[in-house]
Amino acid sequence: MAKELRSLPGVNKVLTDERFSRMAKEYSHDLAVSVIREELERQRESIQAGKSGDFLDVIVDNALERLAAIFTPSLRRVINASGVILHTNLGRAPLSDDALKAMAVAGYSNLEFDLDSGSRGQRHVHVEDLLCRLTGAEAAFVVNNNASGVMLGLSALAKRKEVIVSRGQAVEIGGGFRVPDVMRQSGAKLIEVGTTNRTYSRDYEEAITPSTCALMRVHSSNFKLVGFTSEVALEELAAIAKKHNLMLLDDLGSGSLLNTTAFGLAAEPMVQQSVKAGASLTFFSGDKLLGGPQAGIIVGEKQYIDKLKRHPLARALRIDKTRLTGLAVTLMHYLKDEAVAKIPIWRMIAAPLKDIEKRAGIWAKACGAKVIDGETMVGGGSLPGGSLPTKLVVLPGGSALAKKLRLQTMPVIGRVEKDHLLLDPRTVLPEEDDIVIKALTSLAVK
Ligand SMILES: *Cc1c(COP(=O)(O)O)cnc(C)c1O
Numbered sequence: 001m002a003k004e005l006r007s008l009p010g011v012n013k014v015l016t017d018e019r020f021s022r023m024a025k026e027y028s029h030d031l032a033v034s035v036i037r038e039e040l041e042r043q044r045e046s047i048q049a050g051k052s053g054d055f056l057d058v059i060v061d062n063a064l065e066r067l068a069a070i071f072t073p074s075l076r077r078v079i080n081a082s083g084v085i086l087h088t089n090l091g092r093a094p095l096s097d098d099a100l101k102a103m104a105v106a107g108y109s110n111l112e113f114d115l116d117s118g119s120r121g122q123r124h125v126h127v128e129d130l131l132c133r134l135t136g137a138e139a140a141f142v143v144n145n146n147a148s149g150v151m152l153g154l155s156a157l158a159k160r161k162e163v164i165v166s167r168g169q170a171v172e173i174g175g176g177f178r179v180p181d182v183m184r185q186s187g188a189k190l191i192e193v194g195t196t197n198r199t200y201s202r203d204y205e206e207a208i209t210p211s212t213c214a215l216m217r218v219h220s221s222n223f224k225l226v227g228f229t230s231e232v233a234l235e236e237l238a239a240i241a242k243k244h245n246l247m248l249l250d251d252l253g254s255g256s257l258l259n260t261t262a263f264g265l266a267a268e269p270m271v272q273q274s275v276k277a278g279a280s281l282t283f284f285s286g287d288k289l290l291g292g293p294q295a296g297i298i299v300g301e302k303q304y305i306d307k308l309k310r311h312p313l314a315r316a317l318r319i320d321k322t323r324l325t326g327l328a329v330t331l332m333h334y335l336k337d338e339a340v341a342k343i344p345i346w347r348m349i350a351a352p353l354k355d356i357e358k359r360a361g362i363w364a365k366a367c368g369a370k371v372i373d374g375e376t377m378v379g380g381g382s383l384p385g386g387s388l389p390t391k392l393v394v395l396p397g398g399s400a401l402a403k404k405l406r407l408q409t410m411p412v413i414g415r416v417e418k419d420h421l422l423l424d425p426r427t428v429l430p431e432e433d434d435i436v437i438k439a440l441t442s443l444a445v446k
Pocket of ligand 1: 145146147148218219220251252253254284285286295296
């Protein structure tokens with residue numbers, strides 16, 4: 001072992017190796033030295049574990065591979081053939097071409113600069129008017145994501161006061177976002193009323209004390225209470241809030257600007273309805289059914305939005321210029337009535353089954369697979385149980401095949417069920433079909 005260890009090349013020997021220095025010349029000397037040290041350390045450990053060390057050639061190869069790996073972006077594009085449209089692990093909503101183009105602007109911007117007066121401006125003005133026009137709200141504000149929007153709202157308006165929530169809505173929404181925890185973090189005191197499955201308006205009324213400041217509804221996005229259940233409608237909550245001079249806060253989670261029932265889906269609460277029903281503030285995500293970049297959108301009464309804008313947390317939770325630009329363009333798609341044609345998630349939701357069937361047939365042909373009926377999930381904590389009919393390409397080979405497709409230059413992500421790999425064309429845009437077909441063809445050849 002000692003002899004093997006001694007025969008390992010030194011750092012300099014690898015560094016000056018003709019092939020290494022030629023291939024690594026675009027990298028800094030320090031980086032090259034550090035990857036060589038890492039590789040030699042691994043060689044030492046392997047020899048000490050009783051294995052034999054590699055020759056210089058192999059060490060050079062490994063060091064070069066280590067260098068290449070550093071410069072291979074870890075976060076990259078994948079093809080989502082999983083059949084879940086808003087897949088949180090896959091980055092939720094893909095963006096429209098127009099939004100992406102707008103986000104790629106070079107140079108400076110008037111992010112917080114009023115071009116008219118030449119003085120300091122505010123970043124939210126770039127979307128506030130659009131949001132008000134679309135939702136009918138008086139005012140709007142945008143932060144980093146919806147969880148931070150709710151946190152800001154409660155911190156600014158409900159600190160040390162009581163907020164009444166139905167027990168059936170005080171839930172974990174996914175990714176560890178627990179409504180009760182977020183409320184506690186904000187300093188608001190959560191008062192849970194009703195039972196898990198049934199809550200009546202008298203439950204809210206009886207819980208009101210002089211310390212109560214708000215009633216809150218949380219859309220139970222990712223699960224559905226079925227059977228013997230009862231929830232109080234937002235309109236009713238608004239009436240109670242008004243009678244007792246309380247705020248009504250509505251966390252919609254996904255929130256949709258389009259009527260999902262028009263696409264054969266279950267009804268997802270619409271932002272416009274929430275505003276109209278009398279919510280003081282309505283909270284929703286930018287990257288769920290809106291189909292835009294990650295953002296937390298808050299719309300509602302100006303007196304409350306103004307308080308949020310002035311709160312110190314607003315600065316900590318602010319959204320960046322790139323996403324703000326993408327959000328504005330996404331909102332314009334709705335105002336121009338072109339959301340279904342331009343926003344990827346709506347294109348997927350609206351895609352006719354016969355088009356999907358045709359594409360599934362072409363995919364299946366590329367690899368000799370079968371096509372079966374299936375369902376696409378909307379996902380992303382919206383529309384619990386909400387699904388659309390689809391056609392799935394079924395491949396035998398389950399998780400081993402799934403891995404092969406994941407490790408392609410452009411990873412294709414499917415869904416493994418039992419011993420089969422399922423691929424859903426509905427969550428893949430037709431422009432991406434060539435990539436999938438190429439991947440499937442290469443599998444068939446191997
Ligand atoms: C998804 C969701 C959130 C969190 O939204 P993010 O944008 O992921 O922060 C909060 N509340 C509800 C009801 C949700 O569905």
